[in-house]
Amino acid sequence: MPNHYWEFDMGNLDLNKLYLVSAFLAMEPSDSLISLARRCGGGFISEEVQQFIWDYCINKFDENLHVPYLKLFLKKLIKEIELTGSNVLDEFYERYAHYMVSLKEDASEKAWIVKCISFIFHDIPSYPGEMQMVVPLQCSLNMLQGDTGCALWPSCLFLSEFVLSFPEVFTRKSCFEVGSGVGLLGVCLNHVNASQVILSDGDASSLANLKINLEMNKIENPEASLDKSTDSSYMVQCIHLPWESAKESELQQIKSDIVLGADVIYDPSCLPHLVQVLSIFLNRRKTSDSKLNGSARVDNKEEDCLGDDSTESNTATLQEATLRTLIKEMDIGPVAIIASVIRNIDTFNCFLNLCCQNNLLVRDITKSIRPYNLLPYMESYKRSDVHLLVLSYVS
Ligand SMILES: C[S@@+](CC[C@H](N)C(=O)[O-])C[C@H]1O[C@@H](n2cnc3c(N)ncnc32)[C@H](O)[C@@H]1O
Known part of the structure; x- marks a missing residue:
């Protein structure tokens, strides 16, 4: 039972x-x-x-x-x-x-609910055959309890599908998430055997809820902080990280291969701090810039060659090329993978300008690679609204 x-x-x-x-x-x-x-x-x-x-x-x-x-x-x-x-x-x-x-019509009654997100794998390359992965998540019903981080956002669903669709990118990689919210992405990174998963949020109530969700998914996570060395025997850790007060020296201690963020580009006042945090994480190259720029160009070139002809084999070729480029980029230095719904174009452009000022190269790979549709029953989730960006550091 x-x-x-x-x-x-x-x-x-x-x-x-x-x-x-x-x-x-x-x-x-x-x-x-x-x-x-x-x-x-x-x-x-x-x-x-x-x-x-x-x-x-x-x-x-x-x-x-x-x-x-x-x-x-x-x-x-x-x-x-x-x-x-x-x-x-x-x-x-x-x-x-x-x-x-x-039923009493009491609006304050049960402000927290448990949503179960079922990923359905139906003959996709990384999981042949049929499989379901069910992730229960406590969410706030109205966001009066908890902040934005206590609700589930579409980019998080998208990025979770991405992680589960292409586990080869994340397996045995150390991953750091900014603005983790309810923690779905962390559960998926744990599932594909990332070597380390550090989840973070600046909002204390979201962080407390995130820990409840990890426990509900039977994922142990000790108390951790940026200034204390964390016990590496635990694969998943949660950290309180408000971007505004993040200290450069502490961020530099964390040597993640991949930084992830879902729906974190929305508040213009936070963006300079967020970009600063990303820039510190990503400024840790292993080889020269020319190689990095070269790999970025390869990907764009391949996309250009394909033009508008989006046949199935072209799409698969482009997808493979994008994956190869991404994995190659990670050999050169850490990358950030950011999924975002563009709700306000000025805010999004502000993010791009700040990235440019902070030496971050941003590539939009939305059209080059799509995760498998692992949530086919979820009509409320508009996958096509989500943009996928890869960020890397150039000096
Ligand atoms: C729109 S929610 C997205 C949550 C989750 N990534 C998702 O997609 O479901 C934005 C997240 O960023 C966090 N956040 C917003 N501003 C922040 C800041 N200044 N420092 C750290 N975290 C912040 C919020 O607490 C929240 O968890």
Whole structure:
């Protein structure tokens, strides 16, 4: 028997049902759940699909899930089934009526929820066959509890897919994340056997929540700080690192191969400090600049050669070339991999200008390499909104 509801075996479900349960556990919007339920029934929510929803979603996890979420889902589900003229499962009415009378509309109630992010591997090169990896994460429902770092952001989903899609980039590499938030990326880096994972955040409540999430995922992480040497026998460590007060001498102690950041480019007032931190981490070359510039050019050249012809083999060639370049760059010096949704172009340009002033070369590899779609059920996540940048130091 699994100890937690996210540990139950989903391996025996067919793909559409697997997507539906995964979307339910990730607390996707009710409309997405309903469209996935329709797909399970071949266009409508049949009685068999209703029974499945009852057995595998509502009844199975009821005690653990957020009741207002369940209530809204049931309301929309019942409405959808009634509209198509089908019979609604009695249990749906009974449970909905129960929530109607018993649920207090108290906004402060249960501000924390556990979302389970299920990565679904369906015959991708690094994981042949079928596999699911379920990551439970405590998140703040409204960000009144905790700051931005207590919610899950799209770039973090994207970068996690990237890490799991291309483990060869991260395996046996030491990785440092800035602005780690709920810690999903850290769990993925641990999964692909990075040699060391240091997660950091400037917000104390986000850091405390991050530690809870690592524990929930059975990842040991000791107290650590930049000024104390950390026990290297622990692969994952968490550090309080506000970019504004980071000390150069302390940052220089950390010799990571890869610095990661997801959705950290959004507050113009923080950007000079963030770029300063990145610049200190990345200013640790192993060979000459000319080699670095050369490798950056190779990648651009290959992309140029391919022009607009985006056939499958061209895409694969470009992807391989980009991966090779990235791995080669890491032999020369540390790189930063930053994923970001550009919400304000001025803020993004400000970041680029600051990088330039701090000797950081920024390459946008969004079009050259895409991670596999490991979250195919997650309609709320727009992968195409996310940009992927590689930063390296040039003098
Ligand atoms: C938009 S959230 C992204 C969180 C996470 N990377 C994700 O994608 O889900 C931004 C993160 O950066 C952290 N952050 C913002 N400003 C910071 C600063 N000045 N110093 C350190 N961390 C900061 C926040 O606490 C938060 O965890």
